Amino acid sequence: MTELSININGEHIKADVEPRLSLADFIRDRQRLTGTHLGCEHGVCGACTVLMNGEPVRSCITFAAVADGSEITTIEGFDQDEPMAQLRQAFHENHALQCGYCTPGMLVAARDIVTRLPDADEDRVRLELAGNLCRCTGYVGIVKAILSVLEQRRI
Amino acid sequence: MKPAKFEHQRMASLDEAVKALGNAEGETRVLGGGQSLGPMMNLRLAQPDVVLDLSKVEGLDGIEETGNAIRVGARVSHARIEDGEVPGKTGDYMQFVATGISYRSVRNRGTIGGSVAHADPSADWPSALLALGGSVTAAGGNGIRTISLDGFTVGPFSTGLGWDEILTGFELPVLGTDANWGYYKVNRKPGEFADAIGAVTLGVEARAVCGATESAPFRVTEIEERLASGVQEVSIAEVRDILDRYDAGFDDYELQIHAVALSRAVQGAFA
């Protein structure tokens, strides 16, 4: 077992974990924050994307033990976050989700786009989204939603 | 899809890591950002007994220009390179390469040292850095040594690192402000591993690399000679003829896409 001290959504947590436990499984099974989803467990689909020290990472291929000392924000931890509130509303209005499974990871990735790349155009948004798979929507609504939030934030 | 059991050792310093590697029993893997090793362990394609975690080791994430070389620490993330932290023309080239590696959420964790040490034939850095030239620095039981990037990647998942050595960084040439470079990656989706790579830099010497092969990337001397002589364009047919003479194991399709990649890399260098 490895000792782990970590901050998740503002809460300090100390735990003993098996070294092989992924950050995603720690978040889901140990902390019971199940909004973070597993879609492939090999770092391709992006459903497990969370913020680690403010940057998006794949929690399925990051061991919990390696995340020691970090600050994690999961989809449940954005209630007071303005860009996320804008994105949630825009996703709702642009029909950017169907089954909802990719949505939490998609939103975390989208938040990174609208905060890191305020000038992104549609091509850039599509390029940046290439690391998050959605099987339902054809991405059209997602791209529209992100562009609309970028536009809002430029005003 | 969960990894086999392993022992996780959190390293506090490079010295501790080198010692731990030297003393380790069983298969031992050094973990940088874990973005290549993580998936392989989840799939149980890699089942190390011990993982040495470098994430808390300081001093491996620097970027500095020292006269005629740029030092890049092994734990520098792709994202930092994408964001332009490597200076000058060398930085421009590396920024271009980094931007095409996987996705931002992987680039935030994945490291240049980890990628080169992992030596996936389809990964970008082994080919891109071979085309840049310079050397790898490694720390081992016998101290620090410098290994030329030429020939560093030996084959798939195989490098010139000794079993007891840890890759600590790179010393890379400073491309002059007027130096040309070109990098062309053939894939069908942004961020995917490459089907073929062509990489060209014209610094002190002309270097041209055919990458994303079944094995190690290799320099194509016939192209380098042409570039050195001032040639600014090499047709696909010419590259095909040249690559065909190498024993790269290409079938006709692979030969074609590697020829296109290299031809377009040359084209990109003079665009």
Add this chain to the structure above:
Amino acid sequence: MPDGATVQGIGASVLRKEDKRFLDGHGRYVADIVRPRMLEAAIVRSPTAHAEKLSVTKPDLEQQRVFTAEDMLSDGVKPIHVISKYPGHKPSDYPHLAIGKLRFVGEAVAVCLADTRAAAEDLATQTKISFDPLPAIVDMVDAAESPPALVHEQWGDNVILDSLFEEKASNLDRATVSVTRTFRMNRQAVNPLEGAAVLAEWDAREERLVVHSSSQIPHILKNALCECLGLRQNQVHVIAPDVGGGFGYKCVLIPEEIFIPWVAMQVKQPVRWIQDRREHLIAAANAREHHYSVTLHADTDGNFIGVEADIIVDSGAYSVYPHSNILESTMAGRTLHGPYKFSAYKVRSRAVATNKPPIVPYRGVARPGICFAMELAIDAMARKLGCEPYDLRMQNLVPSDAMPYKTITGGEFDSGDYQEALRRAGTLIDLKAVRSRQRQDEADGRLIGVGFGCYIEMTALQTSAAARAGLAAIPGYEQAHIRLTPDGGLEIGVGVQNHGQGMETTLAQVACERFGMDIAMVAIRHGDTATSPYSTGTYASRSMIMAGGAIARTCDVLGVQIRRIGAHLLQCEFDDTSIRDACVIGPSSAVTFAEIARVWHRNPEELPADVDPAGVEVTSGFRPSPDNSPFSYATHACVVRIDPELGHVELLDYVISEDCGTIVNPMIVDGQIIGGALQGVGTALYEESCYDADGQPLSSTFADYMMPGSTHLPNLRVDHLVTPSPLTEYGVKGLGEGGAIPPPAAIANAINDALRGYGVEVVETPVTPRRILEAIAGSKT
């Protein structure tokens, strides 16, 4: 749009009621549920495609935590056994865990339990299996013509069903121009982002088995559990909670849905199995895989005379419950004609068994394959005749004045204007502009091509058609259960299952339309066998037609009850009342549903003694009359740009002109169509489940299996014709699947148009760079 439409009724782009929980991270999928003392399962799977004399050795110290087929057999568990009534169909069992033989890589052999999935996987690696290898049957044509072995020995060959669809074949003599082509639509995987998942436990208090499964068909799963485990219906409770996409994969039973519950009953603890992506890709959700030899016959004026074809469908090793292993081959054989007029038809269709996973119904079922084959043959014919493929289609599509139209194989197109869909698609894609652009070479040497794909889709398969086709699963009616709640709202139970289609919103819109009420007051309950009416579930683009129809009809029955109470409260005659804006309206005043509900539920003393005690809780149902299916249709058109040096294809433009009848929610309809189209792009260009000559899967991760991404489809334009179906409530037609049907046809036709200068054609999906370059290379040799 029907009269009386409200802002939240039929035709309104109501934002989805179900969005909030997903946006906040509060969706609840099976993997999000834990139970006290729950064990996790990992599965030992076959490493070989074909073998006999299977023997399993459990780890010494963990005998009680590993279960095999022997354990299940000794407990009397019955295998999955799906027989079609189709004459000549060869039956076979689908064992839950392999017995004696192994028939595909990934077939379940044993199940291992531990406190964590990782530990269960450790146990799986310690479970040893041995076997004697047999030659593998990998290719479908070999399976039909020259099999190296037999998948099921008792059959004597590997042909599951050999069916001939022949109508007026003598008319073929009238043909003067013919083109013959061989096409192949390769195997792919369904890949909802959530894979399969099962959590089962025996509830000792309720004395029943409770199974959570990521399923489109909870009631059918319940039937299967009863059949296989020998339980009474009142001993099984199936719940499909939030389901992360299905697309057809989750409308079949998978072995895990039987053996995980069985194992949970053995250990008397909850057991959970979460399919990982590798399991999904190699062991489960395979689909498509058709081979066609097609000859299209026409006269010199380009009028289609007939079609002859030999179709082979690779159904894999087993027959899936309940749709069987001949669903694709018979549908392909019967409806190869598509939306075109034919006077002769001769199609042989064979379903064959191979040492690969059983294929499952996947969005479009068979029609992406037949559309691909027919539409590519049409373009080949146009090239032979020297005419514009668009014109050839226009000339041969069934015209609107022929509706309803009896097809040559006995189907009936109910309504629509197929030619208008093509015309609009041609205008939207600006065919003339593309042709003029093509007259100049592109500056960068790229090649431009334009392509079309037309299809018809029978939606909401009906009883008599399913019975005629001998399908193993025959749907019938559909019911809805509606309760007027004490606050005047509606709780509506339906047996279909919502997994992304937005049915918690669109089905509510039907009730809003009927009663004029606020959609916030309408709740759709689904996915739970204990609280919903029986249903065959969600598949075949049937839910809006069937469950929507059932809600509309049940609202009418409930409306009568509500009006009766309303008439009493208004002191007027029943016949003088009507319903509007969630009120019963009388001659001089009105009473709200809320008031009526209050009186009924809480103050019955205010009602007369002879009030109908059946009250305000009603179950009723719907089936189309006559018992026919509405046909949706569309034309897709696209412009591609090909890099002839790399063989890469870029979609420059993509348009869809479609008709799904009356549109319930335009936003959601567009979402379904666009999402389907991108899956079709995946079939066309990217997705392939590859196998080597020994039957080893080569596409076992997303690194080896390319899913279409955000850069792969431009902002396509969707245009709607609205021809209400005469068969359904409000004139709706099904639309869930259609988007995925024609993209392979339209895109491959555009590619072949771009390659016309080389005189070569691509004939196989996905059209990869390698296949394009090999085609081009073929022109030079």
